[in-house]
Amino acid sequence: MTETPTASSLAHLPVTLQDVEDAAGVLASFVRRTSFEHSRTLSDITGADIWLKFENLQFTATFKERGALNRLAALSPEERQRGVIAASAGNHAQGVAYHAARLAIPATIVVPQGTPTVKIENTRRHGATVIEGGANVEEAAHLAIEHGRKQGLTFIHPYDDALIIAGQGTIAIEMLAAVPDLDVLIVPIGGGGLISGIAVAAKSLKPDIEIIGVQAALYPSMYNLVKGEQLPMRGDTLAEGIAVKAPGRITSEIVRALVDDILLVSERQIEEALSLLITIEKTVTEGAGAAGLAAVLANEARFKGRALGLVLSGGNIDTRLLSGVLTRQLAREGRLSQLRFDIVDRPGQLATVLAVLSKCGANIVEVYHQRIFTELPAKAVLLEVVIETRDRAHLASTIADLRAANIDVDVGEH
Structure with missing residues:
Protein backbone atom coordinates (compact mmCIF):
# COMPACT_ATOMS: atom_id res chain seq x y z
CA MET A 1 0.00 0.00 0.00
CA PHE A 63 -10.18 5.61 -23.97
CA LYS A 64 -7.07 6.63 -25.91
CA GLU A 65 -8.84 9.43 -27.75
CA ARG A 66 -9.02 11.42 -24.50
CA GLY A 67 -5.27 11.83 -24.20
CA ALA A 68 -4.81 12.11 -27.95
CA LEU A 69 -7.20 15.05 -28.26
CA ASN A 70 -5.71 16.83 -25.26
CA ARG A 71 -2.21 16.54 -26.77
CA LEU A 72 -3.27 17.52 -30.31
CA ALA A 73 -5.14 20.56 -29.04
CA ALA A 74 -1.88 21.90 -27.55
CA LEU A 75 0.00 21.90 -30.88
CA SER A 76 1.11 25.22 -32.34
CA PRO A 77 -0.29 26.29 -35.73
CA GLU A 78 3.05 25.39 -37.35
CA GLU A 79 3.07 21.93 -35.76
CA ARG A 80 -0.49 21.31 -36.91
CA GLN A 81 0.41 22.21 -40.47
CA ARG A 82 3.46 19.91 -40.58
CA GLY A 83 1.54 17.00 -39.05
CA VAL A 84 2.01 14.38 -36.35
CA ILE A 85 3.29 10.83 -36.07
CA ALA A 86 2.53 8.17 -33.46
CA ALA A 87 3.39 4.56 -32.70
CA SER A 88 0.73 2.25 -31.36
CA ALA A 89 -0.60 -1.30 -31.23
CA GLY A 90 -3.85 0.20 -32.45
CA ASN A 91 -5.89 2.11 -29.89
CA HIS A 92 -3.61 5.16 -29.55
CA ALA A 93 -3.37 5.11 -33.32
CA GLN A 94 -7.11 5.36 -33.71
CA GLY A 95 -7.42 8.11 -31.12
CA VAL A 96 -4.72 10.20 -32.80
CA ALA A 97 -6.00 9.51 -36.33
CA TYR A 98 -9.62 10.33 -35.51
CA HIS A 99 -9.00 13.63 -33.74
CA ALA A 100 -6.19 14.66 -36.08
CA ALA A 101 -8.61 14.30 -39.00
CA ARG A 102 -11.23 16.31 -37.12
CA LEU A 103 -8.66 19.07 -36.51
CA ALA A 104 -7.31 18.87 -40.11
CA ILE A 105 -3.89 17.71 -38.92
CA PRO A 106 -2.03 15.21 -41.19
CA ALA A 107 -1.29 12.02 -39.24
CA THR A 108 1.08 9.10 -39.79
CA ILE A 109 0.87 6.01 -37.58
CA VAL A 110 3.50 3.28 -37.17
CA VAL A 111 1.99 0.01 -35.92
CA PRO A 112 3.90 -3.15 -34.91
CA GLN A 113 3.72 -6.09 -37.25
CA GLY A 114 0.92 -8.42 -36.17
CA THR A 115 -1.38 -5.65 -34.92
CA PRO A 116 -5.01 -6.84 -35.21
CA THR A 117 -6.45 -6.07 -38.62
CA VAL A 118 -9.49 -4.34 -37.15
CA LYS A 119 -7.28 -1.72 -35.50
CA ILE A 120 -5.23 -1.08 -38.65
CA GLU A 121 -8.28 -0.74 -40.87
CA ASN A 122 -10.04 1.55 -38.42
CA THR A 123 -6.95 3.76 -38.28
CA ARG A 124 -6.81 4.01 -42.07
CA ARG A 125 -10.53 4.73 -42.16
CA HIS A 126 -9.90 7.86 -40.09
CA GLY A 127 -7.59 9.14 -42.81
CA ALA A 128 -4.16 8.42 -41.34
CA THR A 129 -1.18 7.00 -43.23
CA VAL A 130 -0.33 3.63 -41.65
CA ILE A 131 3.17 2.13 -41.66
CA GLU A 132 3.65 -1.41 -40.33
CA GLY A 133 7.06 -2.01 -38.77
CA GLY A 134 8.77 -3.33 -35.66
CA ALA A 135 8.08 -6.46 -33.65
CA ASN A 136 6.49 -4.56 -30.76
CA VAL A 137 5.37 -1.10 -29.66
CA GLU A 138 8.89 -0.11 -28.55
CA GLU A 139 10.43 -0.92 -31.95
CA ALA A 140 7.54 0.80 -33.72
CA ALA A 141 8.15 3.89 -31.56
CA HIS A 142 11.82 4.03 -32.55
CA LEU A 143 10.81 3.87 -36.22
CA ALA A 144 8.17 6.57 -35.70
CA ILE A 145 10.58 8.93 -33.93
CA GLU A 146 13.19 8.54 -36.66
CA HIS A 147 10.66 8.97 -39.47
CA GLY A 148 9.12 11.97 -37.71
CA ARG A 149 12.54 13.61 -37.26
CA LYS A 150 13.24 13.31 -40.99
CA GLN A 151 9.82 14.62 -41.99
CA GLY A 152 9.48 17.33 -39.34
CA LEU A 153 6.48 15.65 -37.68
CA THR A 154 5.56 16.00 -34.01
CA PHE A 155 5.74 12.67 -32.18
CA ILE A 156 2.63 11.95 -30.07
CA HIS A 157 3.70 9.54 -27.34
CA PRO A 158 1.11 6.88 -26.42
CA TYR A 159 1.57 7.29 -22.65
CA ASP A 160 4.72 9.11 -21.43
CA ASP A 161 3.45 12.65 -21.94
CA ALA A 162 1.90 14.92 -19.31
CA LEU A 163 -0.90 16.07 -21.63
CA ILE A 164 -1.72 12.49 -22.63
CA ILE A 165 -1.81 11.45 -18.98
CA ALA A 166 -4.02 14.40 -18.03
CA GLY A 167 -6.47 13.51 -20.78
CA GLN A 329 -14.83 -20.71 -22.92
CA LEU A 330 -17.77 -22.88 -23.96
CA ALA A 331 -15.40 -25.85 -23.87
CA ARG A 332 -14.15 -24.94 -20.37
CA GLU A 333 -17.72 -24.75 -19.13
CA GLY A 334 -18.52 -28.20 -20.48
CA ARG A 335 -20.93 -26.77 -23.02
CA LEU A 336 -18.82 -27.69 -26.04
CA SER A 337 -16.82 -30.93 -26.05
CA GLN A 338 -14.90 -33.16 -28.40
CA LEU A 339 -15.56 -36.89 -27.99
CA ARG A 340 -13.30 -39.56 -29.51
CA PHE A 341 -14.40 -43.09 -30.33
CA ASP A 342 -12.53 -46.14 -31.68
CA ILE A 343 -15.23 -48.03 -33.55
CA VAL A 344 -15.32 -51.09 -35.78
CA ASP A 345 -15.43 -50.23 -39.48
CA ARG A 346 -18.75 -51.74 -40.41
CA PRO A 347 -22.21 -50.37 -41.29
CA GLY A 348 -24.34 -49.04 -38.45
CA GLN A 349 -21.60 -48.15 -35.94
CA LEU A 350 -21.74 -44.41 -36.58
CA ALA A 351 -25.53 -44.48 -36.41
CA THR A 352 -25.38 -46.24 -33.03
CA VAL A 353 -23.18 -43.54 -31.52
CA LEU A 354 -25.25 -40.71 -32.95
CA ALA A 355 -28.48 -42.30 -31.75
CA VAL A 356 -27.25 -42.35 -28.14
CA LEU A 357 -26.11 -38.73 -28.38
CA SER A 358 -29.48 -37.72 -29.81
CA LYS A 359 -31.34 -39.56 -27.05
CA CYS A 360 -29.24 -37.69 -24.44
CA GLY A 361 -30.23 -34.33 -25.90
CA ALA A 362 -26.66 -33.49 -26.97
CA ASN A 363 -26.49 -31.25 -30.03
CA ILE A 364 -24.05 -32.60 -32.63
CA VAL A 365 -21.90 -29.76 -34.01
CA GLU A 366 -19.27 -31.64 -36.05
CA VAL A 367 -18.53 -35.23 -37.07
CA TYR A 368 -15.08 -36.36 -38.23
CA HIS A 369 -14.61 -39.92 -39.57
CA GLN A 370 -10.97 -40.98 -40.12
CA ARG A 371 -9.87 -44.29 -41.65
CA ILE A 372 -6.48 -43.42 -43.16
CA PHE A 373 -4.42 -41.09 -40.95
CA THR A 374 -4.61 -43.13 -37.77
CA GLU A 375 -2.59 -45.84 -36.02
CA LEU A 376 -5.70 -47.89 -35.31
CA PRO A 377 -6.01 -51.41 -36.83
CA ALA A 378 -7.22 -51.56 -40.43
CA LYS A 379 -10.69 -52.71 -39.33
CA ALA A 380 -11.12 -49.79 -36.94
CA VAL A 381 -12.14 -46.17 -37.48
CA LEU A 382 -11.36 -43.06 -35.49
CA LEU A 383 -14.57 -41.10 -34.90
CA GLU A 384 -14.45 -37.58 -33.45
CA VAL A 385 -17.69 -35.80 -32.60
CA VAL A 386 -18.03 -32.24 -31.28
CA ILE A 387 -21.17 -31.90 -29.17
CA GLU A 388 -22.95 -29.09 -27.37
CA THR A 389 -24.39 -29.73 -23.92
CA ARG A 390 -26.12 -27.54 -21.35
CA ASP A 391 -23.36 -27.73 -18.74
CA ARG A 392 -20.85 -30.11 -17.17
CA ALA A 393 -23.56 -32.17 -15.49
CA HIS A 394 -25.28 -32.74 -18.83
CA LEU A 395 -21.92 -33.69 -20.38
CA ALA A 396 -21.23 -36.16 -17.57
CA SER A 397 -24.63 -37.84 -17.98
CA THR A 398 -24.08 -38.06 -21.75
CA ILE A 399 -20.73 -39.80 -21.24
CA ALA A 400 -22.34 -42.17 -18.74
CA ASP A 401 -25.10 -43.09 -21.21
CA LEU A 402 -22.56 -43.78 -23.96
CA ARG A 403 -20.58 -46.11 -21.70
CA ALA A 404 -23.78 -47.79 -20.51
CA ALA A 405 -24.40 -48.61 -24.18
CA ASN A 406 -20.96 -50.28 -24.30
CA ILE A 407 -19.49 -47.48 -26.39
CA ASP A 408 -15.90 -46.58 -25.44
CA VAL A 409 -15.39 -42.83 -25.43
CA ASP A 410 -12.63 -40.37 -24.52
CA VAL A 411 -13.29 -36.70 -23.83
CA GLY A 412 -10.83 -34.17 -25.28
CA GLU A 413 -8.98 -31.94 -22.82
CA HIS A 414 -10.26 -28.34 -22.48
Whole structure:
Protein backbone atom coordinates (compact mmCIF):
# COMPACT_ATOMS: atom_id res chain seq x y z
CA MET A 1 0.00 0.00 0.00
CA THR A 2 1.22 3.50 -0.77
CA GLU A 3 0.83 6.16 1.90
CA THR A 4 -2.18 8.45 1.62
CA PRO A 5 -0.88 11.35 -0.51
CA THR A 6 -0.90 14.89 0.79
CA ALA A 7 -1.77 17.97 -1.27
CA SER A 8 1.91 18.91 -1.19
CA SER A 9 3.12 15.54 -2.50
CA LEU A 10 0.51 15.56 -5.27
CA ALA A 11 1.49 19.08 -6.32
CA HIS A 12 5.08 17.95 -6.97
CA LEU A 13 4.07 15.27 -9.48
CA PRO A 14 4.46 15.91 -13.24
CA VAL A 15 0.65 15.94 -13.64
CA THR A 16 -1.79 17.64 -11.27
CA LEU A 17 -5.53 17.67 -10.74
CA GLN A 18 -5.62 21.10 -12.37
CA ASP A 19 -4.05 19.58 -15.49
CA VAL A 20 -6.75 16.90 -15.57
CA GLU A 21 -9.53 19.46 -15.03
CA ASP A 22 -8.10 21.60 -17.83
CA ALA A 23 -8.11 18.52 -20.06
CA ALA A 24 -11.76 17.91 -19.21
CA GLY A 25 -12.52 21.35 -20.59
CA VAL A 26 -10.68 20.58 -23.82
CA LEU A 27 -12.50 17.25 -24.21
CA ALA A 28 -15.99 18.59 -23.50
CA SER A 29 -18.34 18.10 -26.47
CA PHE A 30 -15.68 16.23 -28.47
CA VAL A 31 -15.13 13.04 -26.42
CA ARG A 32 -18.02 10.99 -25.13
CA ARG A 33 -18.72 11.02 -21.40
CA THR A 34 -19.22 7.27 -21.28
CA SER A 35 -21.70 5.60 -18.99
CA PHE A 36 -20.63 4.27 -15.60
CA GLU A 37 -23.05 1.54 -14.63
CA HIS A 38 -23.58 -0.91 -11.81
CA SER A 39 -23.43 -4.60 -12.69
CA ARG A 40 -25.79 -6.50 -10.43
CA THR A 41 -24.89 -9.91 -11.87
CA LEU A 42 -21.11 -9.45 -11.70
CA SER A 43 -21.54 -8.09 -8.19
CA ASP A 44 -23.48 -11.22 -7.23
CA ILE A 45 -20.81 -13.46 -8.77
CA THR A 46 -17.84 -11.76 -7.09
CA GLY A 47 -19.33 -10.56 -3.81
CA ALA A 48 -18.11 -7.03 -4.58
CA ASP A 49 -20.08 -3.97 -5.65
CA ILE A 50 -18.94 -3.63 -9.26
CA TRP A 51 -19.28 -0.51 -11.42
CA LEU A 52 -18.16 -0.53 -15.06
CA LYS A 53 -16.81 2.45 -17.01
CA PHE A 54 -17.66 1.73 -20.66
CA GLU A 55 -14.73 3.34 -22.47
CA ASN A 56 -15.16 0.64 -25.13
CA LEU A 57 -18.17 2.70 -26.24
CA GLN A 58 -16.13 5.72 -27.29
CA PHE A 59 -16.38 6.48 -31.02
CA THR A 60 -13.02 4.77 -31.60
CA ALA A 61 -13.89 2.10 -28.99
CA THR A 62 -11.01 3.16 -26.76
CA PHE A 63 -10.18 5.61 -23.97
CA LYS A 64 -7.07 6.63 -25.91
CA GLU A 65 -8.84 9.43 -27.75
CA ARG A 66 -9.02 11.42 -24.50
CA GLY A 67 -5.27 11.83 -24.20
CA ALA A 68 -4.81 12.11 -27.95
CA LEU A 69 -7.20 15.05 -28.26
CA ASN A 70 -5.71 16.83 -25.26
CA ARG A 71 -2.21 16.54 -26.77
CA LEU A 72 -3.27 17.52 -30.31
CA ALA A 73 -5.14 20.56 -29.04
CA ALA A 74 -1.88 21.90 -27.55
CA LEU A 75 0.00 21.90 -30.88
CA SER A 76 1.11 25.22 -32.34
CA PRO A 77 -0.29 26.29 -35.73
CA GLU A 78 3.05 25.39 -37.35
CA GLU A 79 3.07 21.93 -35.76
CA ARG A 80 -0.49 21.31 -36.91
CA GLN A 81 0.41 22.21 -40.47
CA ARG A 82 3.46 19.91 -40.58
CA GLY A 83 1.54 17.00 -39.05
CA VAL A 84 2.01 14.38 -36.35
CA ILE A 85 3.29 10.83 -36.07
CA ALA A 86 2.53 8.17 -33.46
CA ALA A 87 3.39 4.56 -32.70
CA SER A 88 0.73 2.25 -31.36
CA ALA A 89 -0.60 -1.30 -31.23
CA GLY A 90 -3.85 0.20 -32.45
CA ASN A 91 -5.89 2.11 -29.89
CA HIS A 92 -3.61 5.16 -29.55
CA ALA A 93 -3.37 5.11 -33.32
CA GLN A 94 -7.11 5.36 -33.71
CA GLY A 95 -7.42 8.11 -31.12
CA VAL A 96 -4.72 10.20 -32.80
CA ALA A 97 -6.00 9.51 -36.33
CA TYR A 98 -9.62 10.33 -35.51
CA HIS A 99 -9.00 13.63 -33.74
CA ALA A 100 -6.19 14.66 -36.08
CA ALA A 101 -8.61 14.30 -39.00
CA ARG A 102 -11.23 16.31 -37.12
CA LEU A 103 -8.66 19.07 -36.51
CA ALA A 104 -7.31 18.87 -40.11
CA ILE A 105 -3.89 17.71 -38.92
CA PRO A 106 -2.03 15.21 -41.19
CA ALA A 107 -1.29 12.02 -39.24
CA THR A 108 1.08 9.10 -39.79
CA ILE A 109 0.87 6.01 -37.58
CA VAL A 110 3.50 3.28 -37.17
CA VAL A 111 1.99 0.01 -35.92
CA PRO A 112 3.90 -3.15 -34.91
CA GLN A 113 3.72 -6.09 -37.25
CA GLY A 114 0.92 -8.42 -36.17
CA THR A 115 -1.38 -5.65 -34.92
CA PRO A 116 -5.01 -6.84 -35.21
CA THR A 117 -6.45 -6.07 -38.62
CA VAL A 118 -9.49 -4.34 -37.15
CA LYS A 119 -7.28 -1.72 -35.50
CA ILE A 120 -5.23 -1.08 -38.65
CA GLU A 121 -8.28 -0.74 -40.87
CA ASN A 122 -10.04 1.55 -38.42
CA THR A 123 -6.95 3.76 -38.28
CA ARG A 124 -6.81 4.01 -42.07
CA ARG A 125 -10.53 4.73 -42.16
CA HIS A 126 -9.90 7.86 -40.09
CA GLY A 127 -7.59 9.14 -42.81
CA ALA A 128 -4.16 8.42 -41.34
CA THR A 129 -1.18 7.00 -43.23
CA VAL A 130 -0.33 3.63 -41.65
CA ILE A 131 3.17 2.13 -41.66
CA GLU A 132 3.65 -1.41 -40.33
CA GLY A 133 7.06 -2.01 -38.77
CA GLY A 134 8.77 -3.33 -35.66
CA ALA A 135 8.08 -6.46 -33.65
CA ASN A 136 6.49 -4.56 -30.76
CA VAL A 137 5.37 -1.10 -29.66
CA GLU A 138 8.89 -0.11 -28.55
CA GLU A 139 10.43 -0.92 -31.95
CA ALA A 140 7.54 0.80 -33.72
CA ALA A 141 8.15 3.89 -31.56
CA HIS A 142 11.82 4.03 -32.55
CA LEU A 143 10.81 3.87 -36.22
CA ALA A 144 8.17 6.57 -35.70
CA ILE A 145 10.58 8.93 -33.93
CA GLU A 146 13.19 8.54 -36.66
CA HIS A 147 10.66 8.97 -39.47
CA GLY A 148 9.12 11.97 -37.71
CA ARG A 149 12.54 13.61 -37.26
CA LYS A 150 13.24 13.31 -40.99
CA GLN A 151 9.82 14.62 -41.99
CA GLY A 152 9.48 17.33 -39.34
CA LEU A 153 6.48 15.65 -37.68
CA THR A 154 5.56 16.00 -34.01
CA PHE A 155 5.74 12.67 -32.18
CA ILE A 156 2.63 11.95 -30.07
CA HIS A 157 3.70 9.54 -27.34
CA PRO A 158 1.11 6.88 -26.42
CA TYR A 159 1.57 7.29 -22.65
CA ASP A 160 4.72 9.11 -21.43
CA ASP A 161 3.45 12.65 -21.94
CA ALA A 162 1.90 14.92 -19.31
CA LEU A 163 -0.90 16.07 -21.63
CA ILE A 164 -1.72 12.49 -22.63
CA ILE A 165 -1.81 11.45 -18.98
CA ALA A 166 -4.02 14.40 -18.03
CA GLY A 167 -6.47 13.51 -20.78
CA GLN A 168 -6.76 9.93 -19.57
CA GLY A 169 -7.30 11.16 -16.02
CA THR A 170 -10.64 12.70 -16.96
CA ILE A 171 -12.08 9.19 -16.64
CA ALA A 172 -11.56 9.29 -12.87
CA ILE A 173 -13.31 12.65 -12.57
CA GLU A 174 -16.35 11.19 -14.31
CA MET A 175 -16.33 7.99 -12.23
CA LEU A 176 -16.15 9.76 -8.88
CA ALA A 177 -18.70 12.38 -9.91
CA ALA A 178 -21.15 9.55 -10.64
CA VAL A 179 -20.29 7.32 -7.64
CA PRO A 180 -18.41 9.24 -4.92
CA ASP A 181 -18.38 6.27 -2.52
CA LEU A 182 -16.09 4.05 -4.59
CA ASP A 183 -13.47 2.24 -2.51
CA VAL A 184 -11.17 0.97 -5.28
CA LEU A 185 -10.39 1.79 -8.90
CA ILE A 186 -9.01 -1.14 -10.92
CA VAL A 187 -7.17 -0.11 -14.06
CA PRO A 188 -5.21 -1.98 -16.76
CA ILE A 189 -1.54 -0.99 -17.15
CA GLY A 190 0.55 -1.03 -20.31
CA GLY A 191 2.88 1.95 -20.40
CA GLY A 192 1.00 3.48 -17.50
CA GLY A 193 -0.67 6.55 -19.01
CA LEU A 194 -4.21 5.55 -18.10
CA ILE A 195 -3.54 4.56 -14.49
CA SER A 196 -1.28 7.58 -13.94
CA GLY A 197 -3.96 10.05 -14.99
CA ILE A 198 -6.65 8.21 -13.06
CA ALA A 199 -4.46 7.99 -9.96
CA VAL A 200 -3.64 11.72 -9.98
CA ALA A 201 -7.28 12.73 -10.31
CA ALA A 202 -8.72 10.12 -7.96
CA LYS A 203 -6.16 10.57 -5.16
CA SER A 204 -6.56 14.35 -5.38
CA LEU A 205 -10.34 14.14 -5.10
CA LYS A 206 -10.44 11.25 -2.62
CA PRO A 207 -7.05 10.59 -0.96
CA ASP A 208 -8.08 7.34 0.73
CA ILE A 209 -9.30 5.64 -2.45
CA GLU A 210 -7.29 2.57 -3.45
CA ILE A 211 -5.78 2.37 -6.94
CA ILE A 212 -5.01 -1.12 -8.25
CA GLY A 213 -3.23 -1.75 -11.54
CA VAL A 214 -3.54 -4.90 -13.61
CA GLN A 215 -1.03 -6.32 -16.07
CA ALA A 216 -1.01 -9.41 -18.25
CA ALA A 217 1.31 -11.96 -16.64
CA LEU A 218 3.16 -12.28 -19.95
CA TYR A 219 4.14 -8.57 -19.84
CA PRO A 220 4.70 -7.54 -16.19
CA SER A 221 6.86 -4.50 -16.97
CA MET A 222 5.45 -2.02 -14.45
CA TYR A 223 5.00 -4.83 -11.91
CA ASN A 224 8.72 -5.66 -12.19
CA LEU A 225 9.71 -2.02 -11.86
CA VAL A 226 7.59 -1.28 -8.80
CA LYS A 227 8.16 -4.58 -6.99
CA GLY A 228 11.81 -5.06 -7.91
CA GLU A 229 11.14 -8.32 -9.73
CA GLN A 230 12.59 -9.68 -12.96
CA LEU A 231 9.74 -11.75 -14.32
CA PRO A 232 10.16 -12.52 -18.03
CA MET A 233 8.22 -10.68 -20.73
CA ARG A 234 7.39 -12.79 -23.74
CA GLY A 235 4.77 -14.36 -25.93
CA ASP A 236 1.51 -13.37 -27.55
CA THR A 237 -1.07 -12.06 -25.10
CA LEU A 238 -4.77 -11.56 -25.72
CA ALA A 239 -4.24 -8.18 -24.04
CA GLU A 240 -1.88 -6.83 -26.71
CA GLY A 241 -3.00 -3.29 -25.84
CA ILE A 242 -1.06 -3.51 -22.57
CA ALA A 243 1.85 -5.63 -23.83
CA VAL A 244 4.48 -2.97 -23.14
CA LYS A 245 8.04 -3.92 -22.23
CA ALA A 246 9.23 -0.50 -21.05
CA PRO A 247 7.02 1.73 -18.84
CA GLY A 248 7.36 5.48 -19.25
CA ARG A 249 9.56 7.73 -17.13
CA ILE A 250 6.71 10.05 -16.14
CA THR A 251 4.24 7.23 -15.63
CA SER A 252 6.68 5.24 -13.51
CA GLU A 253 7.11 8.19 -11.15
CA ILE A 254 3.37 8.62 -10.74
CA VAL A 255 2.68 4.90 -10.35
CA ARG A 256 5.34 4.57 -7.66
CA ALA A 257 3.84 7.50 -5.78
CA LEU A 258 0.11 6.79 -6.08
CA VAL A 259 -0.73 3.22 -7.13
CA ASP A 260 -1.37 0.92 -4.18
CA ASP A 261 -0.73 -2.42 -5.86
CA ILE A 262 -0.32 -4.16 -9.21
CA LEU A 263 -1.86 -7.56 -9.91
CA LEU A 264 -1.00 -10.00 -12.68
CA VAL A 265 -3.60 -12.01 -14.59
CA SER A 266 -3.15 -15.08 -16.76
CA GLU A 267 -4.34 -15.50 -20.33
CA ARG A 268 -7.05 -17.89 -19.21
CA GLN A 269 -8.30 -15.40 -16.61
CA ILE A 270 -8.44 -12.67 -19.26
CA GLU A 271 -10.37 -14.94 -21.63
CA GLU A 272 -12.90 -15.87 -18.94
CA ALA A 273 -13.44 -12.22 -17.99
CA LEU A 274 -13.90 -11.20 -21.63
CA SER A 275 -16.47 -13.96 -22.10
CA LEU A 276 -18.35 -12.93 -18.96
CA LEU A 277 -18.58 -9.33 -20.12
CA ILE A 278 -20.11 -10.48 -23.39
CA THR A 279 -22.55 -13.00 -21.91
CA ILE A 280 -23.60 -10.91 -18.89
CA GLU A 281 -23.12 -7.27 -19.87
CA LYS A 282 -23.61 -7.80 -23.62
CA THR A 283 -20.54 -5.62 -24.23
CA VAL A 284 -17.46 -6.45 -26.32
CA THR A 285 -14.05 -5.67 -24.86
CA GLU A 286 -10.56 -6.45 -26.02
CA GLY A 287 -8.23 -8.39 -23.75
CA ALA A 288 -6.84 -5.29 -22.04
CA GLY A 289 -10.36 -4.04 -21.39
CA ALA A 290 -11.25 -7.25 -19.56
CA ALA A 291 -8.10 -7.28 -17.40
CA GLY A 292 -9.70 -5.45 -14.47
CA LEU A 293 -12.54 -7.94 -14.17
CA ALA A 294 -10.04 -10.78 -14.54
CA ALA A 295 -8.17 -9.45 -11.50
CA VAL A 296 -11.36 -9.26 -9.43
CA LEU A 297 -12.37 -12.82 -10.36
CA ALA A 298 -8.89 -14.06 -9.43
CA ASN A 299 -8.86 -12.19 -6.08
CA GLU A 300 -12.47 -12.34 -4.87
CA ALA A 301 -11.59 -12.48 -1.16
CA ARG A 302 -9.52 -9.31 -1.44
CA PHE A 303 -12.33 -7.26 -2.97
CA LYS A 304 -15.39 -8.80 -1.34
CA GLY A 305 -17.85 -6.21 0.00
CA ARG A 306 -16.02 -3.25 -1.53
CA ALA A 307 -17.24 -0.78 -4.17
CA LEU A 308 -15.08 -1.23 -7.25
CA GLY A 309 -14.76 0.95 -10.34
CA LEU A 310 -13.46 -1.00 -13.36
CA VAL A 311 -12.35 0.64 -16.60
CA LEU A 312 -13.34 -1.28 -19.74
CA SER A 313 -10.56 0.45 -21.61
CA GLY A 314 -11.25 -0.70 -25.18
CA GLY A 315 -13.33 -2.85 -27.46
CA ASN A 316 -11.16 -3.27 -30.55
CA ILE A 317 -10.77 -7.03 -30.90
CA ASP A 318 -10.45 -9.05 -34.08
CA THR A 319 -13.71 -10.93 -34.73
CA ARG A 320 -11.91 -14.19 -35.50
CA LEU A 321 -9.99 -13.97 -32.23
CA LEU A 322 -13.19 -13.13 -30.36
CA SER A 323 -14.89 -16.18 -31.83
CA GLY A 324 -12.00 -18.38 -30.69
CA VAL A 325 -12.11 -16.99 -27.14
CA LEU A 326 -15.85 -17.59 -26.83
CA THR A 327 -15.59 -21.11 -28.21
CA ARG A 328 -12.75 -21.98 -25.82
CA GLN A 329 -14.83 -20.71 -22.92
CA LEU A 330 -17.77 -22.88 -23.96
CA ALA A 331 -15.40 -25.85 -23.87
CA ARG A 332 -14.15 -24.94 -20.37
CA GLU A 333 -17.72 -24.75 -19.13
CA GLY A 334 -18.52 -28.20 -20.48
CA ARG A 335 -20.93 -26.77 -23.02
CA LEU A 336 -18.82 -27.69 -26.04
CA SER A 337 -16.82 -30.93 -26.05
CA GLN A 338 -14.90 -33.16 -28.40
CA LEU A 339 -15.56 -36.89 -27.99
CA ARG A 340 -13.30 -39.56 -29.51
CA PHE A 341 -14.40 -43.09 -30.33
CA ASP A 342 -12.53 -46.14 -31.68
CA ILE A 343 -15.23 -48.03 -33.55
CA VAL A 344 -15.32 -51.09 -35.78
CA ASP A 345 -15.43 -50.23 -39.48
CA ARG A 346 -18.75 -51.74 -40.41
CA PRO A 347 -22.21 -50.37 -41.29
CA GLY A 348 -24.34 -49.04 -38.45
CA GLN A 349 -21.60 -48.15 -35.94
CA LEU A 350 -21.74 -44.41 -36.58
CA ALA A 351 -25.53 -44.48 -36.41
CA THR A 352 -25.38 -46.24 -33.03
CA VAL A 353 -23.18 -43.54 -31.52
CA LEU A 354 -25.25 -40.71 -32.95
CA ALA A 355 -28.48 -42.30 -31.75
CA VAL A 356 -27.25 -42.35 -28.14
CA LEU A 357 -26.11 -38.73 -28.38
CA SER A 358 -29.48 -37.72 -29.81
CA LYS A 359 -31.34 -39.56 -27.05
CA CYS A 360 -29.24 -37.69 -24.44
CA GLY A 361 -30.23 -34.33 -25.90
CA ALA A 362 -26.66 -33.49 -26.97
CA ASN A 363 -26.49 -31.25 -30.03
CA ILE A 364 -24.05 -32.60 -32.63
CA VAL A 365 -21.90 -29.76 -34.01
CA GLU A 366 -19.27 -31.64 -36.05
CA VAL A 367 -18.53 -35.23 -37.07
CA TYR A 368 -15.08 -36.36 -38.23
CA HIS A 369 -14.61 -39.92 -39.57
CA GLN A 370 -10.97 -40.98 -40.12
CA ARG A 371 -9.87 -44.29 -41.65
CA ILE A 372 -6.48 -43.42 -43.16
CA PHE A 373 -4.42 -41.09 -40.95
CA THR A 374 -4.61 -43.13 -37.77
CA GLU A 375 -2.59 -45.84 -36.02
CA LEU A 376 -5.70 -47.89 -35.31
CA PRO A 377 -6.01 -51.41 -36.83
CA ALA A 378 -7.22 -51.56 -40.43
CA LYS A 379 -10.69 -52.71 -39.33
CA ALA A 380 -11.12 -49.79 -36.94
CA VAL A 381 -12.14 -46.17 -37.48
CA LEU A 382 -11.36 -43.06 -35.49
CA LEU A 383 -14.57 -41.10 -34.90
CA GLU A 384 -14.45 -37.58 -33.45
CA VAL A 385 -17.69 -35.80 -32.60
CA VAL A 386 -18.03 -32.24 -31.28
CA ILE A 387 -21.17 -31.90 -29.17
CA GLU A 388 -22.95 -29.09 -27.37
CA THR A 389 -24.39 -29.73 -23.92
CA ARG A 390 -26.12 -27.54 -21.35
CA ASP A 391 -23.36 -27.73 -18.74
CA ARG A 392 -20.85 -30.11 -17.17
CA ALA A 393 -23.56 -32.17 -15.49
CA HIS A 394 -25.28 -32.74 -18.83
CA LEU A 395 -21.92 -33.69 -20.38
CA ALA A 396 -21.23 -36.16 -17.57
CA SER A 397 -24.63 -37.84 -17.98
CA THR A 398 -24.08 -38.06 -21.75
CA ILE A 399 -20.73 -39.80 -21.24
CA ALA A 400 -22.34 -42.17 -18.74
CA ASP A 401 -25.10 -43.09 -21.21
CA LEU A 402 -22.56 -43.78 -23.96
CA ARG A 403 -20.58 -46.11 -21.70
CA ALA A 404 -23.78 -47.79 -20.51
CA ALA A 405 -24.40 -48.61 -24.18
CA ASN A 406 -20.96 -50.28 -24.30
CA ILE A 407 -19.49 -47.48 -26.39
CA ASP A 408 -15.90 -46.58 -25.44
CA VAL A 409 -15.39 -42.83 -25.43
CA ASP A 410 -12.63 -40.37 -24.52
CA VAL A 411 -13.29 -36.70 -23.83
CA GLY A 412 -10.83 -34.17 -25.28
CA GLU A 413 -8.98 -31.94 -22.82
CA HIS A 414 -10.26 -28.34 -22.48
